[in-house]
Amino acid sequence: MAERGASRGPTESLQRRFWLLMRRHRGTSRRLQPDEIMHQDITPLCAADIQDQLKKRFAYLSGGRGQDGSPVITFPDYPAFSDVPDKEFQNVMTYLTSIPSLQDAGIGFILVIDRRQDKWTSVKASVLRIAASFPANLQLVLVLRPTGFFQRTLSDLAFKFNRDDFKMKVPVIMLSSVPELHGYIDKSQLTEDLGGTLDYCHTRWLCHRTAIESFALMVKQTAQMLQSFGTELAETELPNDVQSTSSVLCAHMEKKDKAKEDMRLALDEGQSILESIREPLVKSPEQSLNQDQLDNQTTVQRLLAQLNETEAAFDEFWAKHQQKLEQCLQLRHFEQDFREVKAALDVLAQKIATFTDVGNSLAHVEHLLKDLTSFEEKSSVAVERARALSLEGEQLIDNKHYAVDSIRPKCHELQHLCDQFVAEVGQRRGLLNKSLELHGLLEASMKWCDEGIYLLASQPVDKCQSQDGAEAALQEIEKFLETGAENKIQELNKIYQDYEPILTQDLMKHVQKVFQKQESMEEMFHRRQASLKKLAAKQTRPVQPVAPRPEALTKSPCPSPGIRRGSENNSSEGNALRRGPYRRAKSEMSESRQGRNSSTGDEEESLAILRRHVMNELLDTERVYVEELLCVLEGYAAEMDNPLMTHLISTGLQNKKDILFGNMEEIYHFHNRIFLRELENYIDCPELVGRCFLERMEDFQIYEKYCQNKPRSESLWRQCSDCPFFQECQKKLDHKLSLDSYLLKPVQRITKYQLLLKEMLKYSKSCEGAEDLQEALSSILGILKAVNDSMHLIAITGYDGNLSDLGKLLMQGSFSVWTDHKKGHTKVKDLARFKPMQRHLFLHEKAVLFCKKREENGEGYEKAPSYSYKQSLNMTAVGITENVKGDVKKFEIWYNAREEVYIIQAPTPEIKAAWVNEIRKVLTSQLQACREASQHRALEQSQSLPLPASSNTSPSKGNTRNIKKLEERKTDPLSLEGYVSSTSLTKPPEKGKDDTVTSSTSESSALSKKRFTLQGFANLKGQKASPTSPDKKAKRHEVKSDPTPFGLRGWSKTSHPLETPEDNDGWSSAEEPINSSDAEEEGGVGLRKLIPGKYTIVVDDEKGSPDTLAVRSGDMVEVVQEGDEGLWYVRNLTSSKEGWVPASSLSTLLSKSSSAQCLSSSESSAGSALLSNSSSCSESCGAPLSDLQG
Missing domain, CATH: 2.30.29.30 (Pleckstrin-homology domain (PH domain)/Phosphotyrosine-binding domain (PTB))
Incomplete structure (x- = not known):
C-alpha cells in the first residue's frame, strides 16, 4: 500500500488529464451527428446505412451555396420520384440536412427542383411532398417548370388558381428557364446539368461520406479503448513477487502495443481520406474545393488532430505506468536477492560460530587456520554479493525509486551483517594466531627439552672422566643453556595472563606439563653441571681409562637389567636410529650403557622421545592424509555435480562418480570426524595408541570396499584421464600430480599404519601398552590380508552361485x-x-x-x-x-x-x-x-x-x-x-626296518x-x-566332516595303508617338474606316474624282448630310476637280475595290481584321476600382501 501511495499522485493527475481529453474528443465527435435539439427522437443516420437509397440520386447535396451561404439541395429530373417510398424519401432528406454545419443549416436550405421534362401534375405532387416532409429550415424553393407549351401554360394557370395549395413558410418561385435560375444562384454553385460550373460526382461524394463517417467511428472506438485501458492500468495492483510482476509487465506491454497499432491504423485511414478529398487540387491546382469538400477536409483534419493528441496523452500516461512497473520489478528482484543473501549470511554466521576450537598442537592450529582461511575465501563470494546488493539498493534510492522506505532499511541490514561477519572472522583469526603463538612457544620449549636430553645422552661418559673432557662437556652444557632464553617458558603466570582468551582446561594442563618437563630437564642439567664441575676440579693425576671386556657382556649368564635392555635396544632400534638425526648420539649412548652403569631414567626418556617422534609422524601424516582426501572430494568429486563444469565432462565419465571415487567420502568422514580426533588424545601417551586402533578396528573394514572398487576406478581413469574436466580441476587445485595419484592414497595409508605400529612397538616393549600395540599390529595385518584376499576373490569368473553364501x-x-x-x-x-x-x-x-x-x-x-x-x-x-x-x-x-x-x-x-x-x-x-x-x-x-x-x-x-x-x-x-x-x-614296522x-x-x-x-x-x-x-x-x-547332522562317521583318527613302496632312496618331490601343460590337462586321463620303490608283478611279461629285463607274475621288483626314451631301470629281486623296462610295459605289468601302493592316495605323492578341462596356473602365495604392500 505504501508503494502504491507513493505513486498515486502523479498517476491520478495523468489519468484525469487523459479522461478530460477523451470527453473533449467525444464532444467533437458528436458534432458530426444531426442537431440533437431538432432531432432528439431521430436516430443518427450514416451513409453506410442508406447507401442504396442515396445511390438513386433523386436528391443530392452538391456543395453549392446561395448568396447568403445557404446550402443548396438539388432534386434532379427523376421520373420515378412519385414511386419513392416515404421512408426512403424521409431518410435521404434527414441525412442530407445533417451534413452541413449547424451554422449553415441555421440559415436555411435552398431547394432546386428540376421538372423541365415532367408534367404539371408531377410538379405539383413533388412540391407538395417536399414541403410536407422536409426536416430542416427552408429559405427558398426554386422550381424549373415543364418546358412544353401546353404544360407551361397549364402550370401558369394552375399555379395562379391553386396558389393557396402552395402556401409554405418560404416562397416558391416557378422558373421557366435555367437562365432565370442563375439570377437566384450563381452558376459556380450549380452543377453542369443546371447550367453551372460546379464539379460534382455523386459516386465520389458517396465514397467520401462513407469513409469520413467510418473514420469518425474508428476514432471514437479508439478513444474508448484507450480510456478503458488507461482505467485498467490505473487500477492494477502491484504484485509481490518477481514472477507475477514480470507477467503483469509483459501483459501490459502487449496490450499497449495493440492499442498503438490500432491508433496507427486509424491515423493511416484518416490520412488516406484526406488525400482523397484533396485529389482534385492535386490534379488541377487552379481548381478549388466546394464548401462541402472543404467541410469534409476540415472534419478529417480535426479527427486526425484529436487522434494525435490522444496518442500523445496515452504515451505520457504509459511512460509513467511502465516506469512504476519496472521499479516494482526492480524492487521485487532486490527483495528476492535480499532474502537469498541474508539466508547465506545467516548460514555463514552459524558456521563461524562453530569455529570454537583453538587447537591442541601446533600442527592442529595451523590446520584450523588453514580451514578458517579456506572458509573465509569461500564465504567471500556471499559477502561480496551482499555488499554489491547494498550498493544496488542505494542506487535505486538515488534514482528516486517510489519504495525508498522499504529499500533503505534492507541496505543498512546487509551492511551490518557483512561487517559483523568480517569482525567475527577477524576475532577467530586473532584467537587462532594467539593459539599458534602459544603452541609455537610450547613446541619450541619441548624441542629445546628434547635436544637437551639428547645432548645429555650423547655426551660420552668415559671422555668426561678427564679434566679436559669434563670442561668441554661443561662448556657444551652452558652454551646450550644460554639458548634456552629464547625457547623456554619464562613465567607461567605471564603465559596465563597473555593467553587467557584461548586457555582451555586441556591447554592449561598441557602448558603446565611442558613447564614441568622444562623444569625437570633444567634440573637434570644442573645435576650434570655439578658432576662435571667436580670432575673438572678434582683431577690431580692421570688415570688410564680401561674399557670393559666385551666378553664379559656377551658371556654373562645373567646380565643386569640395564645391560640387557641396552643390548636389546641396540639390536631392535638400529634401523630406525640410522635413519634419524641422532644416529651418532644413540650409538654412543648404547656404547656408554654397555660400558658403564648409567641412569635408567635417561634411557627411558630417550625411548619416550623416540615414541613421541613416531607419534608425531603418525599425527602429521594423518592430518595430511585427511586434507588430501578433502581436497580430492571438494576439488574433483563435488565439481562433477557443478553445472558450470558439466560441459567439460566426457560422456563416458558422466554419472560415474561412485565408480571413480568409491567410498572415499566414507573414509574421509571416518578419519576426519573420529580417528584423527581420537589419535590426538594419545599425543601425551603414544605407547597406548594401540588401544585407539583396537577400538576402531571394525571401522577399518571400509578399506576393503574401497580396494575392491579400485580396479573399476583405475579402468575408468585410464579411459577418461585425458578429459578436460580433470585438467581443469588439477589446474584449480594447483596439483603437480594427477588424480590417480590421490586415488591411491587410501591404499597407501592402510599399509602405512602397520609400519608405524612396528616402529612404535620397538620403543614400547617394556611399556604398559605393548600388548595392545602387538594386537593392533596383528589386527592391521589381518585386515590387509582380508583386503588382499578379497581382491583375489572378486577376480573369480564362471561361478554361478553367490560367493558370499x-x-x-x-x-x-x-x-x-x-x-x-x-x-x-x-x-x-x-x-x-x-x-x-x-x-x-x-x-x-x-x-x-x-x-x-x-x-x-x-x-x-x-x-x-x-x-x-x-x-x-x-x-x-x-x-x-x-x-x-x-x-x-x-x-x-x-x-x-x-x-x-x-x-x-x-x-x-x-x-x-x-x-x-x-x-x-x-x-x-x-x-x-x-x-x-x-x-x-x-x-x-x-x-x-x-x-x-x-x-x-x-x-x-x-x-x-x-x-x-x-x-x-x-x-x-x-x-x-x-x-x-x-x-x-x-x-607295524616290517622286518629289517626301524622300530620307531x-x-x-x-x-x-x-x-x-x-x-x-x-x-x-x-x-x-x-x-x-x-x-x-x-x-x-x-x-x-x-x-x-560328516554332512549328516547327527552322525560322526568319517571323522577318522587313523588310517592304515595296505602296501607301500619300501625303499625310496634318492627320490624327492622337489625333483618333479612343477610346470604343467594345458595340452595334457585337456587330454583327459593322463599317464600313471611311477615312483621308485618295490613292487610285486601281477602278470607275466608277454611282450618281453632280448634287450629288456624278463619278469614273471609274483616276482618282487624294485624300480630304481627313470632313464631316457621312456625306459625305467628295474632290479628283479627274485632272480637277482637288473635291466631296462619300457614304461608302457611296466605300467601294464603293474596296472592290475590292487596292492601297488604307489598308486594309492593314502601316503603316495600322486594318484590317478580323470583330469578336469582346465588350464594350469602357478602363483606363489608366500607374500599374501604383495598387492598392497608392494
Whole structure:
C-alpha cells in the first residue's frame, strides 16, 4: 500500500488529464451527428446505412451555396420520384440536412427542383411532398417548370388558381428557364446539368461520406479503448513477487502495443481520406474545393488532430505506468536477492560460530587456520554479493525509486551483517594466531627439552672422566643453556595472563606439563653441571681409562637389567636410529650403557622421545592424509555435480562418480570426524595408541570396499584421464600430480599404519601398552590380508552361485594339484600324471574352490590375474590327510569318503602347515556344530578299529566300515581333542626296518595347533621341516566332516595303508617338474606316474624282448630310476637280475595290481584321476600382501 501511495499522485493527475481529453474528443465527435435539439427522437443516420437509397440520386447535396451561404439541395429530373417510398424519401432528406454545419443549416436550405421534362401534375405532387416532409429550415424553393407549351401554360394557370395549395413558410418561385435560375444562384454553385460550373460526382461524394463517417467511428472506438485501458492500468495492483510482476509487465506491454497499432491504423485511414478529398487540387491546382469538400477536409483534419493528441496523452500516461512497473520489478528482484543473501549470511554466521576450537598442537592450529582461511575465501563470494546488493539498493534510492522506505532499511541490514561477519572472522583469526603463538612457544620449549636430553645422552661418559673432557662437556652444557632464553617458558603466570582468551582446561594442563618437563630437564642439567664441575676440579693425576671386556657382556649368564635392555635396544632400534638425526648420539649412548652403569631414567626418556617422534609422524601424516582426501572430494568429486563444469565432462565419465571415487567420502568422514580426533588424545601417551586402533578396528573394514572398487576406478581413469574436466580441476587445485595419484592414497595409508605400529612397538616393549600395540599390529595385518584376499576373490569368473553364501574367505593361494578318483567300488588304476595341474584355491567356511589362474595383459589392476572357476568341494563332505610320504609340502583333501582325492603341493612347508591348520579349524567347528545338535542323544560306544584283514581293502572303505563311531568312544563329550589329533596309528614296522616311526612334519603338526595369522605366517617361514626319511613311514592325519547332522562317521583318527613302496632312496618331490601343460590337462586321463620303490608283478611279461629285463607274475621288483626314451631301470629281486623296462610295459605289468601302493592316495605323492578341462596356473602365495604392500 505504501508503494502504491507513493505513486498515486502523479498517476491520478495523468489519468484525469487523459479522461478530460477523451470527453473533449467525444464532444467533437458528436458534432458530426444531426442537431440533437431538432432531432432528439431521430436516430443518427450514416451513409453506410442508406447507401442504396442515396445511390438513386433523386436528391443530392452538391456543395453549392446561395448568396447568403445557404446550402443548396438539388432534386434532379427523376421520373420515378412519385414511386419513392416515404421512408426512403424521409431518410435521404434527414441525412442530407445533417451534413452541413449547424451554422449553415441555421440559415436555411435552398431547394432546386428540376421538372423541365415532367408534367404539371408531377410538379405539383413533388412540391407538395417536399414541403410536407422536409426536416430542416427552408429559405427558398426554386422550381424549373415543364418546358412544353401546353404544360407551361397549364402550370401558369394552375399555379395562379391553386396558389393557396402552395402556401409554405418560404416562397416558391416557378422558373421557366435555367437562365432565370442563375439570377437566384450563381452558376459556380450549380452543377453542369443546371447550367453551372460546379464539379460534382455523386459516386465520389458517396465514397467520401462513407469513409469520413467510418473514420469518425474508428476514432471514437479508439478513444474508448484507450480510456478503458488507461482505467485498467490505473487500477492494477502491484504484485509481490518477481514472477507475477514480470507477467503483469509483459501483459501490459502487449496490450499497449495493440492499442498503438490500432491508433496507427486509424491515423493511416484518416490520412488516406484526406488525400482523397484533396485529389482534385492535386490534379488541377487552379481548381478549388466546394464548401462541402472543404467541410469534409476540415472534419478529417480535426479527427486526425484529436487522434494525435490522444496518442500523445496515452504515451505520457504509459511512460509513467511502465516506469512504476519496472521499479516494482526492480524492487521485487532486490527483495528476492535480499532474502537469498541474508539466508547465506545467516548460514555463514552459524558456521563461524562453530569455529570454537583453538587447537591442541601446533600442527592442529595451523590446520584450523588453514580451514578458517579456506572458509573465509569461500564465504567471500556471499559477502561480496551482499555488499554489491547494498550498493544496488542505494542506487535505486538515488534514482528516486517510489519504495525508498522499504529499500533503505534492507541496505543498512546487509551492511551490518557483512561487517559483523568480517569482525567475527577477524576475532577467530586473532584467537587462532594467539593459539599458534602459544603452541609455537610450547613446541619450541619441548624441542629445546628434547635436544637437551639428547645432548645429555650423547655426551660420552668415559671422555668426561678427564679434566679436559669434563670442561668441554661443561662448556657444551652452558652454551646450550644460554639458548634456552629464547625457547623456554619464562613465567607461567605471564603465559596465563597473555593467553587467557584461548586457555582451555586441556591447554592449561598441557602448558603446565611442558613447564614441568622444562623444569625437570633444567634440573637434570644442573645435576650434570655439578658432576662435571667436580670432575673438572678434582683431577690431580692421570688415570688410564680401561674399557670393559666385551666378553664379559656377551658371556654373562645373567646380565643386569640395564645391560640387557641396552643390548636389546641396540639390536631392535638400529634401523630406525640410522635413519634419524641422532644416529651418532644413540650409538654412543648404547656404547656408554654397555660400558658403564648409567641412569635408567635417561634411557627411558630417550625411548619416550623416540615414541613421541613416531607419534608425531603418525599425527602429521594423518592430518595430511585427511586434507588430501578433502581436497580430492571438494576439488574433483563435488565439481562433477557443478553445472558450470558439466560441459567439460566426457560422456563416458558422466554419472560415474561412485565408480571413480568409491567410498572415499566414507573414509574421509571416518578419519576426519573420529580417528584423527581420537589419535590426538594419545599425543601425551603414544605407547597406548594401540588401544585407539583396537577400538576402531571394525571401522577399518571400509578399506576393503574401497580396494575392491579400485580396479573399476583405475579402468575408468585410464579411459577418461585425458578429459578436460580433470585438467581443469588439477589446474584449480594447483596439483603437480594427477588424480590417480590421490586415488591411491587410501591404499597407501592402510599399509602405512602397520609400519608405524612396528616402529612404535620397538620403543614400547617394556611399556604398559605393548600388548595392545602387538594386537593392533596383528589386527592391521589381518585386515590387509582380508583386503588382499578379497581382491583375489572378486577376480573369480564362471561361478554361478553367490560367493558370499560360502561364508568368510579364510585363505587363498596357488598350489600344484594331483587328483585320484574312485568309480563305484573299484578304484581307477590309471597311471598318475607326471605334471600336476596348477590351481588357485580359495578356502571358505563352507567350501573350497578350485580355480585356474589366467594372467591378463594390461596395466595396473587390469594386469592382475583372473581366476576361472573349475570346481568346488563342500566342506561338510571334506576330509584331510596331513602328510603324504615323499614330500613335506604335500597334503591330501579327500571328498565323499575318498571317492575323490586331491593331492595338494604347497610352495613351502609353512604354507602347507597353515592351510592344514585352517582346514582343521573349519572341520572342528563343523564337528562342534554336529555335537551341539546331537547333545540330546546318548553317545554310543564302539570297539577299537582293527587292522585291515586283506591287502586289497581301500583305506577309505575300511574307515567307513570300521571306525564309524571311534571318536565318540575315545573322547570326552565336551572335548574335541579326540577328533583333531596330531598323532596317528601306523602300520607295524616290517622286518629289517626301524622300530620307531617318525613324522616328517612333526614341527608343522605342532605349529598347526596355533592360530594362524599373518604375523604367525611370517614366523613360520623361518622354520625348516625335516626331510622325509626314505626308510621310515610317514605319519598321516585325517579329519573328515560328516554332512549328516547327527552322525560322526568319517571323522577318522587313523588310517592304515595296505602296501607301500619300501625303499625310496634318492627320490624327492622337489625333483618333479612343477610346470604343467594345458595340452595334457585337456587330454583327459593322463599317464600313471611311477615312483621308485618295490613292487610285486601281477602278470607275466608277454611282450618281453632280448634287450629288456624278463619278469614273471609274483616276482618282487624294485624300480630304481627313470632313464631316457621312456625306459625305467628295474632290479628283479627274485632272480637277482637288473635291466631296462619300457614304461608302457611296466605300467601294464603293474596296472592290475590292487596292492601297488604307489598308486594309492593314502601316503603316495600322486594318484590317478580323470583330469578336469582346465588350464594350469602357478602363483606363489608366500607374500599374501604383495598387492598392497608392494
